[in-house]
Amino acid sequence: MAPTDTTFDFPVMASTVRAQFISGVQQSQKFALDAAQAMSKTTSAMPMPELPTIPGLPGIPSLEEATKFTFDFATELLNTQRDFALEMARLFTVKA
Numbered sequence: 044m045a046p047t048d049t050t051f052d053f054p055v056m057a058s059t060v061r062a063q064f065i066s067g068v069q070q071s072q073k074f075a076l077d078a079a080q081a082m083s084k085t086t087s088a089m090p091m092p093e094l095p096t097i098p099g100l101p102g103i104p105s106l107e108e109a110t111k112f113t114f115d116f117a118t119e120l121l122n123t124q125r126d127f128a129l130e131m132a133r134l135f136t137v138k139a
Contacts (some may be wrong), residue, residue, distance in 0.1 A: 104112070108123065 096102070
């Protein structure tokens with residue numbers, strides 16, 4: 044059996060897998076948004092009670108504000124972890 048001369052181009056494969064994964068996530072997000080929109084139209088006619096206020100506590104942030112805060116925090120945490128991981132990789136990289 045003769046050896047095959049195949050090469051493995053990791054960056055191209057990784058980019059392809061990444062693009063396919065992101066596309067799949069975006070498609071499922073669209074399905075979820077469509078379902079939520081349909082449900083919202085159905086339930087919008089239902090009466091919604093007011094949330095009680097608690098004296099001495101500030102108002103509860105809106106769902107949009109809470110979502111932005113949470114994702115800003117997660118982004119900051121992920122960036123910090125990325126910087127840490129890159130520094131660790133630099134420490135363990137064999138210098139030629």
